[in-house]
Amino acid sequence: MDKTFQPAEIETRWYQEWESKGYFAPQGGESTYSIMIPPPNVTGSLHMGHGFQQSIMDALIRYHRMRGDDTLWQVGTDHAGIATQMVVERQLEAQGINRHDLGRDRFIERVWEWKEESGGNITRQLRRLGASPDWSRERFTMDEGLSNAVQEVFIRLYKEGLIYRGKRLVNWDPVLHTAISDLEVISEEENGYLWHFRYPLAGGEGHLTVATTRPETMLGDTAVAVHPEDERYAHLIGRMVELPLTGRQIPVIADDYVDLEFGTGCVKITPAHDFNDYEMGKRHGLPMINILDDDAAIGGEAPQAYVGMDRFAARKQIVADLDALGLLEKIDDHKLKVPRGDRSGVVIEPYLTDQWYVDARALAGPAIAAVENGDIRFVPRQWENTYFAWMRDIQDWCISRQLWWGHRIPAWYDDDGKFYVGASEAAVREEHGLAEDLALRQDQDVLDTWFSSALWTFSTLGWPDATPELARFHPTSVLVTGFDIIFFWVARMIMMTLHFVKNEDGTAQMPFRDVYVTGLIRDEQGQKMSKSKGNVLDPIDLIDGIDLESLVAKRTAGMMQPQLAAKIEKATRKQFPEGINAYGTDALRFTFYSLASTGRDIKFDIGRIEGYRNFCNKIWNAARYVMMNCEGEDCGQDESLPCELSLADRWIIGKLQEAEAEIARGMESYRFDLASQAIYEFIWNEYCDWYLELSKPVLWDEGASEAAKRGTRRTLIRVLEAWLRLLHPMMPFITEEIWQNVAPLAGKNGATIMLQPYPVSAPDAMDTAANADIEWLKGVIVGIRNIRGEMNIPPGKALTTLLRNGGEEDKRRLHENAPFLKKLAKLEEIHWLADGEEAPAAATALVGELEILVPMADLIDREAELARLSKEIARLEKDLARLAGKLNNESFVGKAPADVVAKEREKMQAQELAMQKLQEQVKRIQDM
């Protein structure tokens, strides 16, 4: 074995071995455990959030697989309609053409080509993380099977009246030329203006002043609204005003939606271009006048003078024209929330179009109930509030998109605009008895990507067919995902699954039992990682390392705003002057677990991964030590030979049980931070720091019996073998590599650690007596080390120690453990002072009643020791004062539970005794 751990070679070797041997597939077992991967964008690449979530899923999967569950991790990718189409369109743009030049069929071919070309990227990256999904079952949302499921769901919902087509106001993206859902609109505050316009009253005298942030929409106004109780305007309700620039007259109406306080109290109403106005228009039966075209240029029924102008050019022109007419009253600065498309970034227009909708309200009822009654549980719990809030006020879901890449809507239109929904043109002809010569044209639109994602848990298992996989692995065990897609995905999955997947008795099936909601991975400043901020970390770069120049190049390439590149370059050079080291997959994964406390976002601190890389190295070297001492030696696997366990052996076996229990608790409660901390502490602070050191006096002592050596070797190797399995779900590669060497010596055989049983805590193996003895031993050793450290006595200098005042238990412990004590505290002699025997000047440490004396000779500075003692005394004094205050308080003694009081009393006594001894010691030194 190398002196330092070298992850790169090990990782690729073992991954190929595991995958080629089929270890990732379900291995059978009584109970089942299954997770559906949130399908990443097929042409995307892995970011830190993926890395984090995959690491968590993989730990759960490996844990359950080792526990003997029949475990399925279903993997697959998403076609990501808009995102993927945009990428391909940009490629075309670079060639100077657009999708319309190619035509629909040829364009879709191009997207498929791109999918084939880049689709392997994300799955390759998943493999680098050590993820162990069943690749043989990999699915894609546009696969034939999944597409069938999509069609089936659409048709059934339509027939049930839960999907309908309607002309409504939608969020229109004028660049992408498609409707998008409410969720895909991001509203941010921006600086703008509030324009005040005068609308003259019909009949000549006076005017009303309206305020607007979007002047161009006035072309489509069909009313002016005032509050019904607004005395200023009460007399005008029902009158008409002249709408400037249009030659139309529109009524003044009363509606209590109007805020008396805001602006002038008069609101221009544009039902075809504003969601609130749309609702008001419906209430009052107002006409809807569309004044835009698909590009959001002026069009529709707008006055000819403005037709063809871009919406923002038209805005300027209309303000100028109104000004020229003397109708512009004033312009105020105004902050407003501007809706932009999350993909295109352009301002979204409310726009009247025909679209398909899902009646979400109907589906939401059971989905709310499932969470209310605990069938589905969010972890952490507080996300349920978010879920409820949204679900209880859910709006119908616009599912049609005017894109080419996606599942085409299974509806056919005749020339009269009548439409028929069905599986194919032939099917609808048959079903509706349509004449052969009746021309039919399929709907041009595709479905929102999230429509197919909503079916993911069951469509991947073969639904609508009643497959064995569906019966066995659905409902799934847990969904691991980010809070950002609770509405987009989680809620819709719950609605769709409850509606379509039934148990044999007809009751609805949940998509999953738990929803584990992870925090967002942010940069070390707490900023969201984004390409435009240039603070993105690529998980693969943390695994393989990257030099500074490549990192800078990567972060500044293909920027949407090239002017940011210089700033990003500077920040990157400052933060990573040496580039990024190669830390390996195991270190990265362990970092994710250690940071995965629930309910908060994660600031990714590069220092943590460095620490866990060191942990890998520690593990590596611990294993090296064990192998050096055990390979080719008798490791006690032959039960017929005498085998003697030392105190340390018994102790570490007990500690292993404790660690196993704690890790299981962490894993079961999704507390990966606690589980990872427990195993870290066990391995480093118990096994390496103490146990390996305690094994040396036995193994290296010529005089130790063969039985004792056998016992220690057996414990060394068995405990190591066990904690490798314990650690495997978190650090798959290093554990496999070491386990292959260690397992045979521990009497284990098997092709891979992956399929070994997970260690289960055996409370019987905990040894409280051994524990107490080791704690005593540690106390004595630490006491002496403390003197050594604070007195600056070189670690290499062997010391003589005198012991005084201990009881019989101390004597027994000393007697049994002298060799350990000598080795670990580097002592050449231990002398127990007889009663009345004079002690030389010495530094002191206390373990209970036992006094440990390190004679000063020329080693210890008298003043330094006095200072050390007085520091200790000061600490005790403070503590004693606190304890005394408590115990003298009658209400404490009276009201606190007896055991608490007793504990405080004991503490008090111990501290008093210690105080007394330290004071005596001070006196002795002073008297010298």
Place this chain on the structure above:
RNA sequence: AGGACUAUAGCUCAGUUGGUUAGAGCGCUACCUUGACAUGGUAGAGGUCCCCAGUUCGAAUCUGGGUAGUCCUACCA
């Protein structure tokens, strides 16, 4: 506007149903290359647990009120 979350060591974070000397990693200081490991060992310094009030024998922990920050949802034209 409504809601959620967060505030603990220089930094990143733990802290179970109230009872600890308030912990870990990184960083820092001193000493040390001793036969697994300097990606290491030993020892150490470092905290008004955001503030105020309350409940309680006892509060980092529970309650109320502030302050600061993050996020979500809905929005006034």
